[in-house]
Amino acid sequence: MITKVELEFLVALQKNNNREWFAAHKKEFQSHEKKVKSFFKEINDDLEKLDSIDKMQVFRIYRDVRFSKDKSPYKNHFSVGFSRTKPLLRGGYYLHIEPGASFIGGGFWDPNAEDLNRIRKEFETDDEEIRAIIADPTFQKVFGELKGDELKTAPKGFDKAHPAIDLIRKKQFLVSKSFTDQEVIHPDFKKEVLATFQAMRPFFDYMSDVLSTNLNGESLY
Numbered sequence: 001m002i003t004k005v006e007l008e009f010l011v012a013l014q015k016n017n018n019r020e021w022f023a024a025h026k027k028e029f030q031s032h033e034k035k036v037k038s039f040f041k042e043i044n045d046d047l048e049k050l051d052s053i054d055k056m057q058v059f060r061i062y063r064d065v066r067f068s069k070d071k072s073p074y075k076n077h078f079s080v081g082f083s084r085t086k087p088l089l090r091g092g093y094y095l096h097i098e099p100g101a102s103f104i105g106g107g108f109w110d111p112n113a114e115d116l117n118r119i120r121k122e123f124e125t126d127d128e129e130i131r132a133i134i135a136d137p138t139f140q141k142v143f144g145e146l147k148g149d150e151l152k153t154a155p156k157g158f159d160k161a162h163p164a165i166d167l168i169r170k171k172q173f174l175v176s177k178s179f180t181d182q183e184v185i186h187p188d189f190k191k192e193v194l195a196t197f198q199a200m201r202p203f204f205d206y207m208s209d210v211l212s213t214n215l216n217g218e219s220l221y
Contacts, residue, residue, distance in 0.1 A: 002039060002184050005100045006032050007080070014076040014099075022074055029061070033078070036097070039190070040080040043095070047196055051201070052085040056142040077101075081198075084204065088219050090211050091204035093197050102184045103197045106172040107148070108207065115211055120155060120168045122210045127164035133202050139175075148172025173207065176201055 009032050013022070022029065037058055044056040059079045065071045077098035084091055094105040111119065123130065133139060134146045150169040154160035158168050177196050183189060212220055 001189060002036065002097060003185055004181075004185055006036060007181055008183065010076050010097075011099050013074055017039060017072040017074055017076065019073055025053070029114070033061070036078045038061060043080075043193055046190070047082055047093070047197060050127065050194070050198060052089055052101070054083045054085040057081045057083070058137060059108070080191055084208075086092075088208060088212050089204070090208040091200065093200070095193060097183060097184060102179045102181070103176050105170070105176040106175060106200045107203070108199070109172055109174065111171075111173075115173065119173070119207070119210060121215055123164045123167045124158060124162060125215060128165055131165065133206055136202065139203070142196060143175040146173060146177060146203075148174040164206055168188060175203065 009025075009028065012025075016022075016053075040056065044053065053193055056152075057080065059075075059081070061074050062084055063070075063073055065073065079094065079096045080097075082093040084093075091107060092109075095150055096103050096105065099174075108115075145169075149171045151171065152169075154165055154169065155161070158165070162168060176188055179192070181190075183192065186192075214220060
């Protein structure tokens with residue numbers, strides 16, 4: 001499990017985000033990283049019993065500062081992503097551990113142009129099923145609403161007066177749930193992570209069906 005010690009290290013790193021401090025505390029970091037990776041692996045193993053996972057990606061602590069105004073060399077969080085097995089299963093799970101800002105996320109962060117158009121066409125044709133999913137009490141309780149960047153107006157080729165334009169305008173299709181530090185270090189946190197991932201499944205399974213078929217419902221694979 002994640003403990004207060006890991007969170008305290010991340011707080012210290014945030015206050016001392018420089019190479020000198022990190023070098024002096026690298027062995028401590030490696031110890032925390034090993035423990036966190038073990039926790040992520042346990043989640044992956046349990047998630048594989050519930051879904052078909054193609055890969056687990058533990059993100060490195062080092063920031064890519066080439067195109068960023070913030071030149072801090074290190075992230076102040078631990079994070080991991082779990083990708084579902086394509087092409088029939090779509091969507092990805094994400095876990096972010098950061099003092100005061102931990103959360104679980106998932107969905108479709110940067111769909112390619114073809115997938116994005118296919119999703120919009122589905123919403124244009126019939127938005128009843130997706131609306132039922134995002135209005136479901138469990139979805140509402142866990143995630144609140146469907147999130148993601150969106151256009152200010154209708155995308156090219158779509159009617160701005162369409163009843164589903166609120167969905168059609170979206171460029172991303174994301175869900176998330178925040179956790180307090182106390183929740184993160186609680187012994188049941190892993191159970192909560194898996195339950196949150198499971199709550200994404202109706203949304204993921206719907207989107208997978210859309211992205212693996214044409215508008216006539218015929219399989220593409």
